[in-house]
Amino acid sequence: MEKKLYDKLVMTHKPKEHRGQNAFIAFVVGGIMGVIGQLLVEFYSYYLGLSSIDASIFMIVTLIFLASLFTALGFFDKWVKFAKCGLIIPITGFAHSMTSAAIEYKKEGLVTGLGANMFKLAGTVILYGVVSAYIFGFIRLIIMGGA
Amino acid sequence: MSFKYKNVYIKDVSTVVGPYENEGPLAKRFDRHYDDMYFETDSVESAEIKIMEDSVDLVLKKANLEKSDIDLFIAGDLQNQIAASSYTALKVGQPFLGIYSACATNTEGLIIASNFLESKTVDNVIVSVSSHNMVSEKQFRNPTEYGSPKPSTATFTATGGASCLLTNNKSKVRIESSTIGIPVDYEQNDALHMGACMAPAAANTINKHLSDLDRTIADYDLILTGDLGVYGKEILIDFMKTEYGIDIKEKYNDCGVMLYDLEHQKEVQAGGSGPVCSALVVYSDIIRKLANKELKRVLYVATGALFNPTLVFQKKNILSIAHAVSLESVE
Numbered sequence: 001m002e003k004k005l006y007d008k009l010v011m012t013h014k015p016k017e018h019r020g021q022n023a024f025i026a027f028v029v030g031g032i033m034g035v036i037g038q039l040l041v042e043f044y045s046y047y048l049g050l051s052s053i054d055a056s057i058f059m060i061v062t063l064i065f066l067a068s069l070f071t072a073l074g075f076f077d078k079w080v081k082f083a084k085c086g087l088i089i090p091i092t093g094f095a096h097s098m099t100s101a102a103i104e105y106k107k108e109g110l111v112t113g114l115g116a117n118m119f120k121l122a123g124t125v126i127l128y129g130v131v132s133a134y135i136f137g138f139i140r141l142i143i144m145g146g147a
Numbered sequence: 148m149s150f151k152y153k154n155v156y157i158k159d160v161s162t163v164v165g166p167y168e169n170e171g172p173l174a175k176r177f178d179r180h181y182d183d184m185y186f187e188t189d190s191v192e193s194a195e196i197k198i199m200e201d202s203v204d205l206v207l208k209k210a211n212l213e214k215s216d217i218d219l220f221i222a223g224d225l226q227n228q229i230a231a232s233s234y235t236a237l238k239v240g241q242p243f244l245g246i247y248s249a250c251a252t253n254t255e256g257l258i259i260a261s262n263f264l265e266s267k268t269v270d271n272v273i274v275s276v277s278s279h280n281m282v283s284e285k286q287f288r289n290p291t292e293y294g295s296p297k298p299s300t301a302t303f304t305a306t307g308g309a310s311c312l313l314t315n316n317k318s319k320v321r322i323e324s325s326t327i328g329i330p331v332d333y334e335q336n337d338a339l340h341m342g343a344c345m346a347p348a349a350a351n352t353i354n355k356h357l358s359d360l361d362r363t364i365a366d367y368d369l370i371l372t373g374d375l376g377v378y379g380k381e382i383l384i385d386f387m388k389t390e391y392g393i394d395i396k397e398k399y400n401d402c403g404v405m406l407y408d409l410e411h412q413k414e415v416q417a418g419g420s421g422p423v424c425s426a427l428v429v430y431s432d433i434i435r436k437l438a439n440k441e442l443k444r445v446l447y448v449a450t451g452a453l454f455n456p457t458l459v460f461q462k463k464n465i466l467s468i469a470h471a472v473s474l475e476s477v478e
Binding site: 003 | 190285294378381
């Protein structure tokens with residue numbers, strides 16, 4: 001059989017992924033995450049009297065802590081499988097990728113295992129996050145004069 | 148290349164499984180199961196070694212033999228450098244051949260053992276395979292606790308160890324013929340749709356087996372592929388029909404689909420995979436049916452995706468291979 005024909009045969013037996021449904025769930029869960037984040041910011045600034053910048057940092061740390069804790073307790077991966085990008089795109093996804101890699105490689109030692117592999121998934125995000133921040137910062141400097 | 152055998156008998160088989168397999172439809176048929184993924188060891192890699200050792204101990208106990216009675220130990224698995232097999236071989240303490248054909252490893256082992264036995268150079272051979280879901284996930288995909296969404300074509304590496312003791316002495320089931328497969332490349336590179344990668348290899352080997360031995364599908368009660376999964380199975384049926392004009396639909400099933408309850412165990416998605424997947428189904432259920440004469444002759448075609456994560460990232464295709472053995476009930 002021609003390889004192109006075979007590709008066609010494979011396509012006819014490919015199940016439909018529920019893209020619409022997945023996007024909807026991700027949209028709702030992502031929205032809820034935003035609400036939770038905002039509630040945390042309000043909580044920290046109202047009850048602890050922090051400035052809104054400090055309260056945002058506290059909010060991020062709280063979400064990272066919870067995502068890491070729930071990953072370690074073993075049920076966060078099930079939530080992520082359900083909510084998909086609703087939990088992967090927010091900071092929770094970043095924390096989840098680091099904690100899961102750290103758990104996976106801890107048996108191979110603190111340096112050769114955990115240390116060397118913890119950024120296996122998150123490393124890409126950091127690298128290209130920094131690179132794109134630099135590029136966009138540069139564009140902003142040129143267009144808006146650094147304002 | 149196909150062979151016919153006169154002196155190759157299956158004396159005993161053993162199966163040890165993890166928790167997911169034990170929730171499947173074959174649960175009652177396995178010899179031993181563990182309720183967690185670590186099997187009382189401290190890492191998943193050690194757990195895989197333990198499960199293979201367990202299966203060897205069990206098959207020896209069933210056959211009432213000692214390790215010293217074994218002339219040759221043949222084993223393979225998915226762990227890097229087939230580690231589970233090597234560590235088990237150390238415990239067996241007999242001449243060892245480590246083999247690898249990914250998920251087609253089990254039939255490769257059975258073919259090598261059969262050829263040794265047929266020439267009567269050895270008397271007792273054990274063929275073992277194992278795989279462990281978390282070891283494979285870590286090695287080939289993402290950390291196990293990372294909840295990356297997968298498409299419904301993805302398969303689930305089975306956790307278990309399985310051993311088969313082959314001899315020259317007559318028993319209820321024998322290996323009657325075999326076919327060594329050829330690697331194929333149909334330019335597939337989706338690591339989450341292994342069924343599509345492996346279906347042409349299975350078709351190629353089935354066709355070769357039938358034409359080499361001048362047989363038809365009617366000579367078999369059942370054609371069994373290793374781990375094509377729900378969608379790979381459909382592809383194979385279509386492929387056999389259009390490419391070779393052979394209709395296998397009525398007599399065909401896939402071990403990956405049989406190992407789990409696909410309705411209730413949603414986490415397995417398109418079905419089971421891994422070298423032990425087909426071994427668990429054949430050893431727990433098919434051998435028993437052959438011994439009872441419920442089945443007369445079964446063509447067992449284990450399928451392997453020769454998948455290397457590094458080369459896939461370098462845009463190379465995923466090759467695949469299938470080896471077949473024909474199991475027959477003895478009069």
